[in-house]
Amino acid sequence: KSFIEVHPDSHFSIQNLPYGVFKHEPDSQPRPGVAIGEYVLDLSVIALAGLFDGPYLRNSDCFNQPNLNTFLALGRPAWKEARTTLQKLLSAAEPILRDNASLREKAIVPMDKVQMLLPIAIGDYTDFFASKHHAKNCGLMFRGPENPINPNWFHIPIAYHGRASSVVISGTDIIRPRGQGHPTANSLPYFGSSRKLDFELEMAAVVGPGNELGKPVDVNEAADHIFGLVLMNDWSGDIQAWEYVPLGPFLGKSFGTTISPWIVTLDALEPFASDAPEQNPPPLPYLAEKESKNYDISLQVSVVPAGQKDASVVTRSNFKHLYWTITQQLAHHTINGCNLRPGDLLGTGTISGPESESYGCLLELTWNGQKPLSLGGTNRTFLEDGDEVVFTGCCKGDGYNVGFGKCSGKILPSPH
Amino acid sequence: KSFIEVHPDSHFSIQNLPYGVFKHEPDSQPRPGVAIGEYVLDLSVIALAGLFDGPYLRNSDCFNQPNLNTFLALGRPAWKEARTTLQKLLSAAEPILRDNASLREKAIVPMDKVQMLLPIAIGDYTDFFASKHHAKNCGLMFRGPENPINPNWFHIPIAYHGRASSVVISGTDIIRPRGQGHPTANSLPYFGSSRKLDFELEMAAVVGPGNELGKPVDVNEAADHIFGLVLMNDWSGDIQAWEYVPLGPFLGKSFGTTISPWIVTLDALEPFASDAPEQNPPPLPYLAEKESKNYDISLQVSVVPAGQKDASVVTRSNFKHLYWTITQQLAHHTINGCNLRPGDLLGTGTISGPESESYGCLLELTWNGQKPLSLGGTNRTFLEDGDEVVFTGCCKGDGYNVGFGKCSGKILPSPH
Ligand SMILES: [Ca+2]
Ligand SMILES: [Ca+2]
Ligand SMILES: [Mg+2]
Ligand SMILES: [Mg+2]
Ligand code: NI
Numbered sequence: 001k002s003f004i005e006v007h008p009d010s011h012f013s014i015q016n017l018p019y020g021v022f023k024h025e026p027d028s029q030p031r032p033g034v035a036i037g038e039y040v041l042d043l044s045v046i047a048l049a050g051l052f053d054g055p056y057l058r059n060s061d062c063f064n065q066p067n068l069n070t071f072l073a074l075g076r077p078a079w080k081e082a083r084t085t086l087q088k089l090l091s092a093a094e095p096i097l098r099d100n101a102s103l104r105e106k107a108i109v110p111m112d113k114v115q116m117l118l119p120i121a122i123g124d125y126t127d128f129f130a131s132k133h134h135a136k137n138c139g140l141m142f143r144g145p146e147n148p149i150n151p152n153w154f155h156i157p158i159a160y161h162g163r164a165s166s167v168v169i170s171g172t173d174i175i176r177p178r179g180q181g182h183p184t185a186n187s188l189p190y191f192g193s194s195r196k197l198d199f200e201l202e203m204a205a206v207v208g209p210g211n212e213l214g215k216p217v218d219v220n221e222a223a224d225h226i227f228g229l230v231l232m233n234d235w236s237g238d239i240q241a242w243e244y245v246p247l248g249p250f251l252g253k254s255f256g257t258t259i260s261p262w263i264v265t266l267d268a269l270e271p272f273a274s275d276a277p278e279q280n281p282p283p284l285p286y287l288a289e290k291e292s293k294n295y296d297i298s299l300q301v302s303v304v305p306a307g308q309k310d311a312s313v314v315t316r317s318n319f320k321h322l323y324w325t326i327t328q329q330l331a332h333h334t335i336n337g338c339n340l341r342p343g344d345l346l347g348t349g350t351i352s353g354p355e356s357e358s359y360g361c362l363l364e365l366t367w368n369g370q371k372p373l374s375l376g377g378t379n380r381t382f383l384e385d386g387d388e389v390v391f392t393g394c395c396k397g398d399g400y401n402v403g404f405g406k407c408s409g410k411i412l413p414s415p416h
Numbered sequence: 417k418s419f420i421e422v423h424p425d426s427h428f429s430i431q432n433l434p435y436g437v438f439k440h441e442p443d444s445q446p447r448p449g450v451a452i453g454e455y456v457l458d459l460s461v462i463a464l465a466g467l468f469d470g471p472y473l474r475n476s477d478c479f480n481q482p483n484l485n486t487f488l489a490l491g492r493p494a495w496k497e498a499r500t501t502l503q504k505l506l507s508a509a510e511p512i513l514r515d516n517a518s519l520r521e522k523a524i525v526p527m528d529k530v531q532m533l534l535p536i537a538i539g540d541y542t543d544f545f546a547s548k549h550h551a552k553n554c555g556l557m558f559r560g561p562e563n564p565i566n567p568n569w570f571h572i573p574i575a576y577h578g579r580a581s582s583v584v585i586s587g588t589d590i591i592r593p594r595g596q597g598h599p600t601a602n603s604l605p606y607f608g609s610s611r612k613l614d615f616e617l618e619m620a621a622v623v624g625p626g627n628e629l630g631k632p633v634d635v636n637e638a639a640d641h642i643f644g645l646v647l648m649n650d651w652s653g654d655i656q657a658w659e660y661v662p663l664g665p666f667l668g669k670s671f672g673t674t675i676s677p678w679i680v681t682l683d684a685l686e687p688f689a690s691d692a693p694e695q696n697p698p699p700l701p702y703l704a705e706k707e708s709k710n711y712d713i714s715l716q717v718s719v720v721p722a723g724q725k726d727a728s729v730v731t732r733s734n735f736k737h738l739y740w741t742i743t744q745q746l747a748h749h750t751i752n753g754c755n756l757r758p759g760d761l762l763g764t765g766t767i768s769g770p771e772s773e774s775y776g777c778l779l780e781l782t783w784n785g786q787k788p789l790s791l792g793g794t795n796r797t798f799l800e801d802g803d804e805v806v807f808t809g810c811c812k813g814d815g816y817n818v819g820f821g822k823c824s825g826k827i828l829p830s831p832h
Contacts, residue, residue, distance in 0.1 A: 123581055150661055152598070152658055156659055161579050161666065175629075177752035178752060213671075216831075243574065246664070251751065255754055285607065286607055336667040338670040415630070
């Protein structure tokens with residue numbers, strides 16, 4: 001328990017302590033912090049006060065940086081040291097911070113007084129396609145019922161390189177993309193706004209130390225290369241349909257990808273580990289894990305329709321449904337020698353569950369627009385201008401939560 | 417003419433002055449320079465001496481950086497000012513540098529004494545598919561003669577997001593990637609080294625100031641967003657064939673991409689501008705340019721087979737063969753609102769010419785291994801361990817060259 005009051009419904013218990021980067025005032029320097037209840041603990045203040053006194057962090061300037069990349073590069077021993085130090089410092093029994101009013105005032109900032117920023121400088125962003133339910137639904141819609149999932153999917157954690165520059169922080173407006181569409185085989189392509197704009201419910205792993213070019217990461221050591229997870233909305237436009245053969249999605253994705261401000265560490269998620277689904281056919285040896293782990297993270301998507309105030313829940317899914325684990329994803333990514341760097345982002349792909357109420361995008365939920373959703377008295381097939389989409393993710397512990405807060409974005413109309 | 421002697425065959429005339437980043441000594445700071453004859457002019461020394469005295473560069477620290485990104489962000493007026501300043505400073509008639517022995521000694525370094533580094537921090541790397549001859553040849557091999565080029569190709573400068581982390585500087589060894597292969601439809605995939613390893617003869621545009629998320633760049637202003645060009649070898653492995661449906665190339669590409677150390681500016685290339693091929697069907701209005709420009713850059717690929725000393729030329733192509741111009745590529749990339757940043761890399765895709773001696777990769781040159789090439793007494797279908805591939809690119813002026821130097825890499829065997 002912390003000396004800072006944490007409401008039982010809060011996502012940010014002392015068991016969680018997720019990392020983010022925030023700004024105090026519009027013109028102040030970005031600095032790393034952890035969330036606790038309705039507060040942010042400023043890690044630059046804690047470091048300056050000399051309270052990170054373990055061997056890994058004592059002489060590090062990693063919390064005096066505008067992003068977490070330096071801390072990520074230090075690896076799991078430093079991450080564990082930070083977690084232990086911070087849990088102790090924030091505990092009800094520990095006087096150092098609790099009883100030092102001037103330090104408390106500098107270090108503990110109300111969350112509603114700060115602006116959250118992108119917590120990492122993202123060198124590369126990769127998006128996987130790791131949910132079997134999602135792969136199957138897409139296949140049923142576009143490949144037909146014979147063989148909905150492409151045969152390579154069962155052997156390879158399929159992925160594509162995404163666009164790093166357009167990854168934005170929760171709360172950033174998303175401008176409806178324009179591009180080429182091609183509604184029927186015999187028409188010419190037209191230019192215009194994306195007509196079917198969608199969210200994709202995903203999470204993403206944040207890469208830690210990374211690896212050198214030419215030196216793959218063993219799948220059984222891959223967890224040490226993952227700092228934590230964020231919520232991610234991989235917004236998608238239907239301009240993708242005409243452009244993506246043969247080289248994959250491009251402009252249908254790169255107009256914006258939203259992540260949550262708080263990175264929840266794998267250490268905080270560990271009590272919520274669950275067995276990953278059995279893989280059949282068995283993966284090739286380089287993807288065979290001694291222990292194959294997911295996490296029981298309840299995910300929920302709400303939409304606030306344009307002009308309304310109230311959100312309607314449109315889907316409830318769970319991270320535990322993923323077929324390919326994040327450690328398999330990471331090991332596969334490096335097996336060709338590709339180097340990962342601290343702060344790289346590995347998206348899971350849309351996380352759909354088995355039931356129709358647990359599908360992870362409107363494409364699936366409305367079956368490509370054939371079954372509109374009713375939202376607070378209005379109907380939706382795809383997103384309309386003014387709609388706001390809110391993701392939340394949370395693990396329920398015994399009397400506490402380990403949650404991700406929210407990941408949201410509102411659709412603005414295309415430019416003329 | 418410069419007071420520094422430039423051999424008529426040199427790529428680095430005073431009309432060129434390409435930009436790179438170099439290191440003097442193994443432990444010295446990387447710093448920007450321009451190539452002139454067999455020398456590198458150290459721009460940090462020139463800046464420190466106060467010789468960049470125009471309005472854009474006078475108070476800038478852009479040449480006191482470990483890469484060119486700050487300079488790139490300044491845009492064309494600053495680039496023109498730097499070019500004018502440097503051409504004057506290096507001219508035979510100008511005494512400031514010519515007659516200052518101590519400044520000359522600090523500023524002018526023999527090229528064979530320095531190590532060249534990646535000149536830019538690459539935020540994102542995109543690879544296009546802009547050569548019609550290449551698209552047609554790939555289509556003839558894999559789609560058949562009926563309709564070799566996919567219909568979208570004639571409307572869209574097709575591209576995919578590539579991997580920025582594994583872009584390396586010329587001279588870096590390339591380790592043969594491992595991954596999954598799937599030789600026949602009825603077999604199970606195997607794990608192993610890529611069997612068909614190839615080069616792809618490309619060039620890449622280096623992005624200047626870039627654009628904000630949501631604000632596309634007009635095709636007629638796109639040239640102001642391109643600083644210059646480099647040679648690029650987009651190494652490719654056949655592990656791509658089994659992985660790339662439906663999301664495009666991934667591990668078959670991300671094991672390494674090599675660029676030349678010298679960025680030749682569009683200003684230096686301007687005398688070699690040539691009309692781009694006519695586009696039929698005409699492009700949509702957002703891709704219709706007032707002036708549609710390529711450059712007459714002779715490209716050549718040589719291979720030094722493993723264990724041999726001499727290089728054999730395997731293809732001669734030209735940048736002027738591209739169907740989609742680099743300005744169309746850039747405008748298309750941003751039309752959905754995607755933001756480009758200084759230092760982003762836009763690869764052209766394999767630059768194949770119309771004749772079989774001008775194809776840009778071994779896949780085409782050997783027609784997928786069916787017609788081996790004879791190289792100095794040995795045969796090649798694809799690259800073997802120990803082979804070194806060398807690209808060169810050059811524009812021939814009247815008594816001078818504007819060249820790119822070389823872009824090379826040697827294949828090392830896969831790890832066990
Ligand atoms: Ca996705
Ligand atoms: Ca390529
Ligand atoms: Mg996206
Ligand atoms: Mg490559
Ligand atoms: Ni990237």
